[in-house]
Amino acid sequence: MIKKSGGETTQVHVQCGDQKPLQRPGPLAASRLRLVAQRLKRDVEVLHSWSLGLFRRYQDAQRDCLSEIVTAVQRAPLCHEALPRKTVALTDKEPVWFQSPSPLTPRAEAGPRWPSASTLRRCRPEGAAGPLEAGCLERSLQEMTERYQQERRERRRLHNTLVELRGSIRVHCRLRPVLPFDDEFRGPGSQNSPVSGAVAHALDDETILVECSRPGRPLINKTYTFERVYGPAESQRAVFEDVCPLLTSFLDGYDVCIMAYGQTGSGKSFTMLGPRPEQDPALPSGPHGHLGIIPRAAGEVFRLLAENPSRRPEVDVSVVEVYNNDICDLLAKDSCAVVSRAKCQVLTTTEGRKEVSGLTRESVQSAVELMTLVAAALRLRTKQATAVHADSSRSHLVITVTLTAAASSCSTADRQSDQSPPAELRGPTPRRPAPGRRPGAARTVSSVSPRTRGLGQGSQGPGGQVLSKLQLVDLAGSECVGVSGVTGSALRETSLINRSLAALADVLGALSEGRGHIPYRNSTLTHFLQDALGGDSWLLVPGTQVSSSKCR
Template sequence: METLTNDKATLEVQLSTQQKLIANMREELGICKEHKAMAESQSESRGAHLLELKAQLEDAVLSLEAAERRMHDGELMRRRLHNTIQELKGNIRVFCRVRPMSSLEQVGADPDIQPALDFPPSDDLLSAGIILSAPSRDGAATLSKHVFAFDRVFTPEASQDAVFEEISELVQSALDGHKVCIFAYGQTGSGKTFTMLGSEEQPGMIPRSMRQIFESSQGLRQQGWELSLQASMLEIYNEEYKDLLSSKKLSGSNKSTKEGFGSQQPSGEIKKHQVVHNPDGSTTVSELTVVDITQASQVDLLLAQAMEKRSVGCTALNEQSSRSHMVFTLRLEGVNEAKGKRVSGVLNLIDLAGSERVKDSGAAGLRMKEAQAINTSLSALGDVIVALGNKQPHIPFRNSKLTYLLQPCLGGDAKTLMFVNVAPNIQFAGESLCSLRFAAKVNACEINHRKKG
């Protein structure tokens, strides 16, 4: 009996222990069920949140795609509107710029002599006037007044900033894939080279154009565009092409370029540059150095190198007269892989040789030959522009090396701007009159669009 009693007590203790254990396990099971329920609830909540996030992401992707389409369509619309505005302004425009008097000219100026130029106010928003007082042909003491009207007239006080503001739209046209030519024309010593190249303190149109292009390229990159730039510089001296960026005189250091695409040439004797116009509208110039441009400051170095090689000479009108046309050509290639788009533009900035009347410049010998080549070339340029404006069946591009080189960039939907630079002095009134008459002939032309009066 005692054994059974002991066994019963032991079993009761074990039963109590098991009951406590079962109670604890049931309690833990309840907690686990609660955790499970909470986890399932959280999972459902997170799943719903995940689905919501996925839906938001899909909406965001669709919104982004729609925004990109709108941005792309907006860019296309901007380009079309920009081009329409440029065409309404005229695919060929003429700006007149009057340089200020130099310090030496100011010292020697006679206060009793009236200025050679006057700038009457104009109510015409599309043109501006300038009046030139020049000695009469009959030798009388009286002055004859000659009135001209151009798209813009810049007085001697006009800054480089103000001048570039007017041509920046044409730089944008080149970025948009058009061919653009900007000329600086005028007598020797009238400020053409300053307009185009400027100085370190007052950069000219070429360095400012490069600055604008690189600033614009940042925005284009955000739109998926990659822009590549290639530059070349040559001069036309006595109707011969000369590479201004060649590191050597021999052709072994030169390159062949298709409006900027080059390949190394074998060394050998000096070769003449050959210009070939291709069916796709591009131009090939043999033996011409081309440079890939990755930053605007590169162009400053190229300009300095080119100016060291450019042909200059002393005349009675200017001690450092440019005796050649200098042509800076920048080819712009834009590619948007995502949209499958490509644009190709060309920007030509030309510092023309100074026009001059031989009897005034005192040219003789070599200077006489240079002056004749310069004047013949400038006359040919005017003839081409007039022929384009009159829609003549034959355009005399081959009459000069300059017009033949620039043939694809003149006429059609190309954009052309000519600066006529004049001096303010009465002693240069005869030369200024010739320059203004030439510019007026160009300004009267219409190429494809707005007629000028």
């Protein structure tokens, strides 16, 4: 059961071996819960459309501002051209665009009034002075730039409100198409199955239908609902478009975790990384139609950072795999600078934050640098062919991108304005400013600033810094041993993979039910991801599902 926005709950059963379904409430409690959920859903929808309205209003205002800036800038060279020919005639009269705004103009409510294009034209009376015009235009342009920044802040505030309204844990489902090799890798268990062909279908963009059949038993159809369903024909770009808004929130100080979950061969690595990323680093420039979420996210993060270089961002990256319940640092090098796959431990800092001891964190300046590191790490990741999937990931891959930057001007104080939605509908609070990191200080775990929940209200001053974490996780797939045909050490791997995925499902179930005890420590994976899974970050799970009968 996964919590949705406004307390609504959704049954999510992922097909993974012998995983047990989550507990159901009694019929009376269930119908009462359903009523409450419906009411909350209606409230959220009203709030959502209200926020959208505001968002559009500010977008329109921003567009107007921009066009006025462009008009003013285009006029500036004309004024300068006029300089040699005109006589300077200073007057003590304030030019019309610096006069105080009319209190009734629509824009007066939100800040200083803009000079309109027609006003600017009027500002150049016959015989007016060139230098005066140039100076005025310069000041006017400065005012417009400030106003533009203000509109941008407002747009970002609304953006984060919208993201919050959609809930802090979201589960999407992607159906991968039936591929030619689906019939080649048939394990011993599947030979008795009389059925082949598609068994999972997207009914609409929120529902899938799964045909469950077992030899000798009648066919049962089951439907499952998700926040969003991607059919087999939907592109990598379509999946990324739903991830993109979370990256804006990451830059605003929120922790974000995007995790691909699903059975073996269902397309998790394809969705997260794209095809064969360890061979081609899949650099996020150029027309790469199949790029996965990770390279696209790297490109988008650096694109967004370049829009606001004054925040002096520092980005670093670490890559680990959780293999057989051990955490291995895939960027570690030994004393001869040779990659060494060092084992690490999860530690709890004095502030209660989970960190990995001695983890290598490389500073990166661009998406290309980031993806080059990821590609190198992927070459070390444990993989093995099984009867189901020739290129099966045998470990959980976690890429952590940490951003330290001057706080964006979209402060938490802005979130508290009158237009914010009610507190109970808000999601996580962005992190409090991090104490400044010494320039050039070694990027070790101990240099990470404390995680301080709920203390950020109004404390994100312009001089402060925010620290946020983006975790991109490609999980190993759940599998049925009878079908994948693994033996020996691969069998142990499979059993540990299935156990850690069951532990992950238990944690998500406990979180969604608001239980007092969340069993994070039941596996290394959940212990390591505790910060990302807790209530202080956005979690998006693009669960994947094969649409053929092979992995049923």
